[in-house]
Amino acid sequence: MITPVFELTQNPDFLTITIKVPYSRVSEFEVYFEGKEFKFYAKPYFLRLALPGRIVEDGRERASYDDDTGMFTVHLPKEIPGEMFEGLDMLTALLAPKKSRSAKPLVEEMASGADNEEDMEEEEEFDWEIEQTLYEESRETLLCSTCTYGFGNQKSGVFSRLQDELNDVIDIKNPDLTPAVERREKRLAAEAAKFDPDHYLADIFEDEVICHLLKYKPWWVKAYATKMSPQEGSPWNESNQPALVSFTEDEKEQLRKFTNKTFLLDKRTCHQVYLSLVDILLAYCYEVYATEGEKNVESPWNIRKLSSTLCWLESFTSFSEVLISFGRRVLCYPLYRHFSLVTRALSDTSMILQLGKSAVLKCLLDIHKIFRENDPAYILNDLYITDYCIWIQKAKSKKLAALAERVQKAELSKAKLGFELDELEAAALLVQEEEKELKAAGADVSKQQLAPSEGEASDSEDSSSTSSYETGDSDSDEQESSASEDGKINPLQSTLQEERTAPLIDCNGLRRDTGALTLDVGNEKSKASLQSTSAPGKLIEELGKQMQTAIRLTEQPEGLPSVSGGGGGTSQEMGTSCITQPQGLSKDHNGKRHFLEVTPKPGTFLFLGTTKEAP
Structure with missing residues (x-):
């Protein structure tokens, strides 16, 4: 059928x-x-x-x-x-359970009246503040018994048959041989090794993305606001009291596919089931905020990685253990590691629990779908989520309300997480203040240096014609060309130009500065090289046409031939033709000073330090 x-x-x-x-x-x-x-x-x-x-x-x-x-x-x-x-809307719970085909069931669930059911709920209320300790088994007992896990710790030996999928689903190695106490020790060690202070501080001081994520409003926020402010003054009917939580057709179909069954849990195991439910819901709330409700390929990883129940097969014994475990894992593993996401997930979990079984079931169905669509994570549905979806439909409403109240009053501080977060943030703030002071001091120094430089700006503008000659050959060549076109020479500009290009002459008649230009008048090859230097050669020739000068050596050392204004005889004796030092002082190897003076002489022009008669 x-x-x-x-x-x-x-x-x-x-x-x-x-x-x-x-x-x-x-x-x-x-x-x-x-x-x-x-x-x-x-x-x-x-x-x-x-x-x-x-x-x-x-x-x-x-x-x-x-x-x-x-x-x-x-x-x-x-x-x-x-x-x-x-x-x-608990469709799975409404489906009558399948009856046993045996003559008499070994375990039978006894039905009770409405009045008796309320009395039983009051008697079975949990005291969520009580700390529970795990039963310590001897080493011999551990070797003989198998380690249990899953919903209500009712499964064992599952991962011995799924070794290939083990590493992609959980972090614990050999879960079938690792007891609960050892699982917790290994989990705490792994979290301590994974914590990254730089990543944590970066999310604190650069929290633009975190603030944006916290502005997102999931569906349960609106439903909770509606529940807290109901419409008043009218009798109950479907029009003025709509359902706070509604299921989609896919969710209803999944509820019909579940097999209705009864879970026989003792008081201690039931307490662990409720605590693990809170742990799973906390991880789910974080995932919803991190993706802003848009599930992606990282969604199954986020949920199972942040839940110690799913990732380490943890069995919690107190409510504080759940909060500390979730807070530590948020600061160690996901992309966004901010404490505000921990507190937001805690408050939203309280909202979901206060909305009742329908809201919890809707969240569990969403988790079931996320894991169902992920290849290795489907194992977690078989271990936990499917049974949670069936069990929550029959859970006691008063127990769920008591759990919601406990979550609402819960407080979690950074000091309890064990990563010394307060000290780390204080040190980071001190470093930040020191950097601000250093930047402020540097800004003051730059302003002081900028003031005199602005005062000198006018002087530099007045001497722009002079400094332009020192910047490069192209600038000076352009200015000399413009001067030759006008037919007038600025004496200051010609003096600076000669200082830049004229070499010093040693006792052998050779230049000292290798950067200066030398020319052998009697060598044709040198003449060709001179002509190849287009800009200086043309400029000097043009200058020779416009200016006629005579060179007079006012003081010269002994042994040096004089430079006369005659033909090329002097140039042949020196072996080279050189540009004379401009007006100013220079020293030769004997320490005597040369003073060069340029005076006009009709019929002559300057050609690279030698004088030739005008044609």
Whole structure:
């Protein structure tokens, strides 16, 4: 038989069951209901429900079928008008469990009345403040027993058959041979080795992205705000009291696929199940904020990495252990490692728990889908999430409310995480203040240096014509060319130009400065090289046409031939032709000073230090 798609709604007087049965014959429909039991049959569909409240057959019941949509709708009157049935969206829990085929079940779940159920809830309330210690087994007992894990620690030996997928799912090695105490020790050591102070400080002082993520509002924030401010002044009906949490069609389909079963948990194990539920929800809330509700390929990694229950198969014994474990892992593993994300996940987990079983179930279904679509993470569904989805539908509402209140009052400080975060942040702030002081001092020095330099700006502008000659040959050549075109020479400019280009003459008539230009008048090769230097050669020739000078040596050392204004005889004796030192002082090898003076002489012109008669 096929379990059809179904949905339950209610108003103060009726319970409405909608069943989708396409391609069925109307004549073959069979409906049976009595008390809390409801049965429906239309070949090949069969549905059997255990209702959360009692219904009655009093003549007001009615049913209809829409042939176009294939929807069969049944309206059943409530035994107590105005009674609110809880858990109508817990579809898995509504499906009646499969009965055993044996003659007598070995373990039977005893049903109790509504009054007795409330008394049992009050008696079984947990004191969340009590610290529990793990039972210490002897070494011989550990060797003989297998290590358990999974929902309610009811599974063992799973990873011995899944060695290939082990490293991609959990961090613990050999979980089937590692007891719970050793798992925790290894987890704490791994977290201490993974913590990166630089990454943590970077997220603190450069928190633009973190602030942006914290502005995101998940769906449960709006639902919680609606619950805290309900509409007043009108009686209850579906129009003014909409459901705070609704399931999608995919989520409903997944709920129908689950097999309804009962979990037999003792008080200690049930306490661990609730604590692990908080741990999983904390990791899920962080993932929602980190991706802003848009799941990606990192989503399954974020959830299982931040949850010690899923990553290290941890079994918690106190509520503080859950918070410290989650806080440490947030600061060690994910991309965003900020303490504000820890506190935000804690407050949002409290909201989800206060919204009730529907909100918790919706989050678990989302986690189930994320793991189902990831190849290695599906193992965690089999170990934890599937059983959590089934178990939460039957969880006690008062216990869930007590857990939500405990989470809401929880406080977690940085000092409890064990990474010396306060000292680390204080040291970083001191370094930051020192850097600011150094930058301020550097700015003051630069301002002081800038003041005199601005005062000298006018002087540098006045001497721009002089400094332009010192910057490069191209600038001086352009200025000399412009001067030759006008037919006038600035004496100061010609003097500076000669100081830049004229070499010193030693006792042998050779230049000392290798950067100066020398020329052998009698050597044709030298003449060719002179002509190859286009800019200086043309400039000097042009200068010779415009200016006629005579060179007079006022003081010369003994042994040096004099430079006369005659033909090329003097140039042949020296072997080289050189540019004479301009007006100013220079020294030869004997320490005598030469003073060179340029005076005009008709009929002559200057050609690289030698004088030639004008043609």
